[in-house]
Amino acid sequence: MAESKNDLPAVIVLGNPSFLKLYGEQFSSKFKLLKPWESSLPLNQFITTHAQSVQAMLCSGGTRVTPSLLSQFPSLRVIVTTSAGLNHMDLDECRRLGISVANAGTIFSEDVADFAVGLLIDVLRKVSAADRFVRNGLWPLHRDYPLASKVGGRKVGIVGLGSIGLEVAKRLEPFGCVISYQSRKKKPVPFPFYPDVHELATKCDVLVICCALTDQTRHLINKEVLLALGKQGIVINIARGAIINEMELVQCLVQGEIAGAGLDVFKNEPNVPEELLSLDNVVLSPHVAFLTEDSFQDLYELMSGNLEAFFLNKPLLTPVLDD
Amino acid sequence: MDQSEEQINLPELLVINPPPVFIVHQHQFSTKFKLLKAYESPLSTDLFLQTHAQSTKAIICYGKSPITSNILHLLPSLRLVVTASAGFNHIDLLECKQRGIAVVNTGDVLSEDTADTAVGLLIDVLRKISAGDRFVRSGNWVNKVQYPLGSRLGGRHVGIVGLGNIGLKVATRLEAFGCKISYNSRQKKTVPYNFYQNVCELALDCNILVICCTLTVQTHHVIDKDVLKALGKDGILINIARGPIVDEKELVKFLVEGEIAGAGLDVFENEPKVPQELISLDNVVLTPHKAAFTEEAFSDASQIVLANLEAFFSNKPLISPVIDV
Numbered sequence: 001m002a003e004s005k006n007d008l009p010a011v012i013v014l015g016n017p018s019f020l021k022l023y024g025e026q027f028s029s030k031f032k033l034l035k036p037w038e039s040s041l042p043l044n045q046f047i048t049t050h051a052q053s054v055q056a057m058l059c060s061g062g063t064r065v066t067p068s069l070l071s072q073f074p075s076l077r078v079i080v081t082t083s084a085g086l087n088h089m090d091l092d093e094c095r096r097l098g099i100s101v102a103n104a105g106t107i108f109s110e111d112v113a114d115f116a117v118g119l120l121i122d123v124l125r126k127v128s129a130a131d132r133f134v135r136n137g138l139w140p141l142h143r144d145y146p147l148a149s150k151v152g153g154r155k156v157g158i159v160g161l162g163s164i165g166l167e168v169a170k171r172l173e174p175f176g177c178v179i180s181y182q183s184r185k186k187k188p189v190p191f192p193f194y195p196d197v198h199e200l201a202t203k204c205d206v207l208v209i210c211c212a213l214t215d216q217t218r219h220l221i222n223k224e225v226l227l228a229l230g231k232q233g234i235v236i237n238i239a240r241g242a243i244i245n246e247m248e249l250v251q252c253l254v255q256g257e258i259a260g261a262g263l264d265v266f267k268n269e270p271n272v273p274e275e276l277l278s279l280d281n282v283v284l285s286p287h288v289a290f291l292t293e294d295s296f297q298d299l300y301e302l303m304s305g306n307l308e309a310f311f312l313n314k315p316l317l318t319p320v321l322d323d
Numbered sequence: 324m325d326q327s328e329e330q331i332n333l334p335e336l337l338v339i340n341p342p343p344v345f346i347v348h349q350h351q352f353s354t355k356f357k358l359l360k361a362y363e364s365p366l367s368t369d370l371f372l373q374t375h376a377q378s379t380k381a382i383i384c385y386g387k388s389p390i391t392s393n394i395l396h397l398l399p400s401l402r403l404v405v406t407a408s409a410g411f412n413h414i415d416l417l418e419c420k421q422r423g424i425a426v427v428n429t430g431d432v433l434s435e436d437t438a439d440t441a442v443g444l445l446i447d448v449l450r451k452i453s454a455g456d457r458f459v460r461s462g463n464w465v466n467k468v469q470y471p472l473g474s475r476l477g478g479r480h481v482g483i484v485g486l487g488n489i490g491l492k493v494a495t496r497l498e499a500f501g502c503k504i505s506y507n508s509r510q511k512k513t514v515p516y517n518f519y520q521n522v523c524e525l526a527l528d529c530n531i532l533v534i535c536c537t538l539t540v541q542t543h544h545v546i547d548k549d550v551l552k553a554l555g556k557d558g559i560l561i562n563i564a565r566g567p568i569v570d571e572k573e574l575v576k577f578l579v580e581g582e583i584a585g586a587g588l589d590v591f592e593n594e595p596k597v598p599q600e601l602i603s604l605d606n607v608v609l610t611p612h613k614a615a616f617t618e619e620a621f622s623d624a625s626q627i628v629l630a631n632l633e634a635f636f637s638n639k640p641l642i643s644p645v646i647d648v
Contacts, residue, residue, distance in 0.1 A: 114476045114500055118446030125617070127443050128453040130610040135602050139595035139611040147347070150619040151439045171499045175439060270464040277460050285455040286464040292450070294475040 008032040009311045012051045012073070015060030017082045023300040030304055031056075047072045056080070056307055065089040070097060078310045080303055084108050084164075084290070086320060087213035087240060095321055102306040105318030106163040107298045108290035113167030115289035116208055116238045119262030120156075120172075122283045123234050124149045129280045149232075149259075152176025157204035159197060159220070160211025160239065161187050168208055180204065183211075197221070201228035206236070213240035223248040226258050233258040238289040241266040250275050253282060264289045333357045334636050335379045337398070339368055340388035342407035343616070348625035352383075355629065372397040381405065381632060389413040395422060402648075403635045407628050409433045409489070409615075411645050412538035412565060423648050427631040430643030431488045432623040433615035438492035440614035441533050441563045444587025445497075447608045448559050449474045454605045474557075474584070477501035482529035484522055484546070485536025485564065486512055493533050505529060508536075522546070526553035531561070538565035546570060551577045558583040563614045566592040575600050578607060589614045 011031045013020070020027060027033060034054065036046040053075045059065060061083025067090055070076065076099055081089065084104045094101050122128050125148045133139065156172055158165040158181040169179045169191065180192040182200045187193070194200040197220055201207060207229060211217050221235065221244040229235070235258065237244055246267040252258045253276070260281035266272055269287055276282050305317045336356035338345065345352060352358060359379060361371040372394070381403040384390055390404050392415045404414055404426045411428050419426050447453050450473040458464060481497055483490045483506040494504045494516060505517040507525045512518070519525035522545055526532055532554055536542050546560070546569040554560065560583060562569055571592040577583045578601065585606035591597055594612055601607050615624075631642045641647060 110477050110501065111475055114446060115450055115452070117500075118443065118450055118452050121439060121443030122447060122452055125440055125443055127440075127447055127608065127610060128456045130613060131453045131608050134597055134609040134611050137602075139597065147616050147618045147621060148613070150436055150617040152435050153619070171496075174496045174499045176435065270467075272459055272464070283452065283456050284459040285452060286459050286470055288450075288455060288470060288473065291470075291472055292475040293472045294478075296472060 009056065009307075010034060010051075010054050011056045011058050011307060012036075012047070012054045013058045015063035017058065017060040017303075019082060019296050019299050019303070022296055026300065027304060031307060033058075044072065056310060058082070058303060058307070061085055061088055063088060065094070067093045070094070070099070078102070078307075078316070080306045080310075080316075082299060082303060085212060085240060087242075091321060100310070100316060101320040102316040102318045103320050104299060104302060107302055108295055109163040109167050111292050111295045112164050112238050112289045113171055115264065115285075116164075116168050116210070116236050116262075117171045119236050119238070119264065119283055119285070120206065120208070120234065121151060123236070123260040123262045123281065124151055124154070126280075128283050132280075153178070154206050155180070155204040156206040156208060157181065157194070157200040158191075159200070159207055159209045159243075160217075161189065161191075162210065162212070164238070165208070165210035168210060177206075198225050198228050201225045201233075205230060205232045206234045209235070209237040209239045209243055211239055211243065213242055217243050219243070219245040221245065221249070223252065226252040229258055231257065231259060234260050234262070236262045238264045241269065246273060253279060334381065334632075335359055335376070336632065337372075337376050337379045337382040338362065338388075339372075339382070339384065339394070342383065342385035342388065344385075344407040344621050344624045344628065345383055347621050351625055351629060356381075356632070368394075369397060381635060383407060383628065384413070386410060386413050390419070391415055392418045395419065395424070403427070403632075405628055405631055406645075407624055409437070410537060410565060414645075416646060420646055420648075424646070425635070425641060425644060425648045426646040427628075427635075427641050427643050428645050429624045429627050432627050433620050434488040434492055436615040436617050436620045437489045437563050438496060438535075440589060440610070441489070441493050441535070441561050441587075442496045444563070444589065444608050444610070445531065445533065445559065445561050446476060448561070448585040448587045448606065449476050451605070453608050457605075479503070479531055480505065480529045481531040481533060482506065482519070482525040483516075484525070484532060484534045484568075485542075486514065486516075487535065487537075489563070490533070490535035493535060502531075523550050523553050526550045526555075526558070530555060530557050531559045534560070534562040534564045534568055536564055536568065538568055542568050544568070544570045546574070548573045548577075551583055554583055556582060556584060560586040561588075562586070563589045566590040566594065571598065578604060 012034045016037050036043050039046050055075050055077045057079045059081050078100045080102045152175050154177050156177045156179050161181040161183040182194045182197050250273045262283040264285045333356050337359045339361045361368050364371045378400045383405045385408045395418050406428050480503045486506040486508040507519045507522050575598045587608045589610045590612050
């Protein structure tokens, strides 16, 4: 672009989204980025000094967008968040203030679904545990290795049949898994629908958590649900840590009330309950189910596309609030 | 009749080295056969066979209990070799054929689990699942150590080497992830995937190779330096077939030097030895030849082995013959 830096539309960036590490330069060539973490001023002062006329915000999934934060930006008209999840944002307040919101839409759904299936196979087939076994030099010493579980025939209950949940179902079908689901609404799919997660758990032996974190889904997966899932049960969570009552999950795992878990998200990242670190029947990952080189590029294009659309008075690419 | 009299009437089944499937389901075999367990005898194998197995008609084996021409020579009454595995590269098929000895394997019963493992290994390597698990357990996440980006599976071009029972199942699974499938096989098949006459050409067009073929003289070291070079720096190799299909020395070199991107290996040239260089790599996933080691597969395998034995001893058609006589 031939425009000077000062002509570029201003965007306040909160939460230092990690994709900027790779795409910062390209982004800066399109927008004048205000980055509070590069300033010596405390955040509030930075905002008062530099961001009073800013109309656009780019934030990460970890940025808590509260009424108090929003009140510091009198000119704000649009917030673009790098996550698909919206639990970090007070959407009602955004609506009230007439601020448009765009998120990551469905760009992560396939990569997240791939990861969810990878976690499930790993837990069922003890892949990471076997890898540890080999790396620790145990193969020559131990002829017998505990038998794992088949994937086909497992009754998989998908909690939340949105974009991600559907992609998970699509991938598990060729393995011979039997799919059912719980969702806010029944969907036009050939899988049995259960309005109640507890009932879903009684009918399944695998639960894959794919729903959004809301007030209704906080601690949705609790001890009762886990006990209903049963001693052969596996839980896979690639959604949000707080959807599961983590303490009760740990208890059930330690006491053998369920068979295993694959967890990409936790209540208090990056902290993972100590007890899980020594279990062989869990697979733990650092909130990376969405993270591939390609998804990072897709994210850059989408974030930049949403902001460009806003500044050109065009419709947002992935709007969240109804206008 | 007391038990020992019953035992006398049971057909003999020779076991030189017990297959894992046999070990887990032994009771099912001991009620139907008089088991001749060479491995429990103080005699050498040769001496045991000469002393106890001269009228034995059937033997059960697996990869670590090879049926060599020497063993066949010591078993003049042998008419059936049963392997409790899908693979049969450990059996001297030519010699069996010449002697009129039938050979059976486990047919298709292990294919699904093996295919599942292949897919699991692939996702693990691309998305660094085991590496990520190590990352979390080591405390690196808490310590804000930088985590490397994984690679997307969807849209990748996957080359399946050997489109038999296992290869086909790998293909249908990976299609659901949005992969494009091509293959190399001894013969072209009626499938909607592109056929490549030559493994090197397949490797050139693909960035993932999944080895699903049998080990034969032709396929020994078929994945060599040229194939790995053709696969390229972003290439991933998955092997759930047999270690010697891959030139392991070259594979290690390519991995260590970053000439391919990663590998998921369930089999090795010299099991249980795994090249030391691989142990310290983060871009490989290593499992101890247990792709089909599920409760269900073992149960199905013992069932089909028993069914084959039953068919043999009642002069009925064999269920899953590799060589029929």
